[in-house]
Amino acid sequence: MTTCTKKMEYKTRQWHEKCFCCCVCKTAIGTKSFIPREQEIYCAGCYEEKYATRCIKCKKIITSGGVTYKNEPWHRECFTCTHCQVSLAGQRFTSRDEKPYCAECFGELFAKRCTSCTKPITGIGGTRFISFEDRHWHNDCFICAMCKTSLVGRGFITDEQDVICPECAKQKLM
Numbered sequence: 626m627t628t629c630t631k632k633m634e635y636k637t638r639q640w641h642e643k644c645f646c647c648c649v650c651k652t653a654i655g656t657k658s659f660i661p662r663e664q665e666i667y668c669a670g671c672y673e674e675k676y677a678t679r680c681i682k683c684k685k686i687i688t689s690g691g692v693t694y695k696n697e698p699w700h701r702e703c704f705t706c707t708h709c710q711v712s713l714a715g716q717r718f719t720s721r722d723e724k725p726y727c728a729e730c731f732g733e734l735f736a737k738r739c740t741s742c743t744k745p746i747t748g749i750g751g752t753r754f755i756s757f758e759d760r761h762w763h764n765d766c767f768i769c770a771m772c773k774t775s776l777v778g779r780g781f782i783t784d785e786q787d788v789i790c791p792e793c794a795k796q797k798l799m
Contacts (some may be wrong), residue, residue, distance in 0.1 A: 635661070647671050694725060706730050740786075741766035757788075769793055 633645035633654070646653045649671035660672040667675070677686040682703040692704045692714050701714040708730040719731050726734070732745030739746055740760040755767045755777065767776050770787035782794040789797070 635666075649675065695723065708734060737761045739763045739766050741768075757783075771797070 631642040633640045633642055635645075642655070643653055645655075645666065647659070647668040648665040649667060652668055654666065654668060658669050660667045660669060662672070662676070673686055678691065678698045679685065680687055680691070680700045680703050681697040682699055685700070687698055687700055690701050692699045692701055694704060702712065704714050704725070705712055706718070706727040707724040708726055711727050713725055713727060716727065718725050718727055720726065721731065721735055728747060732747040736745035736747045737754075737756075738744070739754075739762050741762055744763070746754045746761055746763060753764045755762045755764065764777050765775075767788070768774060769776055769781070769790040770784070771789050771793040774790055776788060776790060780791055781788045782791060784794070784797070
């Protein structure tokens with residue numbers, strides 16, 4: 626007595642129903658979804674385990690909406706500032722030592738400080754600055770300590786920690 630088994634067909638290839646199974650776990654596919662790869666057939670679970678893209682931070686599978694940074698995949702929610710953990714996906718950020726930072730943390734942690742206002746000089750957005758010896762100023766902060774006029778593009782005199790315009794320097798000497 627011969628038993629009739631169902632046959633499975635995919636892209637002109639045919640299998641017995643019990644033979645149409647995952648190449649990894651050997652579970653019969655039946656009517657469940659499967660993924661073909663090269664000449665092999667995988668159940669969804671085994672395919673994900675073997676080939677799915679995984680987040681570099683949490684190691685879980687990225688199913689949609691990932692971010693690529695330094696040629697490595699991240700979940701959008703896992704791609705965060707190294708210091709404050711705020712999400713960086715879709716935001717402006719910078720990096721240092723291969724680690725991503727939001728603009729605010731980068732400025733606070735690594736940027737030069739303005740001699741006048743003490744805020745970070747980040748350069749983000751094209752901010753120009755002036756450097757003299759070991760001191761730095763935002764363009765808007767580089768002003769005469771006496772008359773408060775801008776010294777950008779002008780000569781200046783150092784008076785201990787202050788910078789002053791030549792006119793104020795003459796008045797001070799008189």
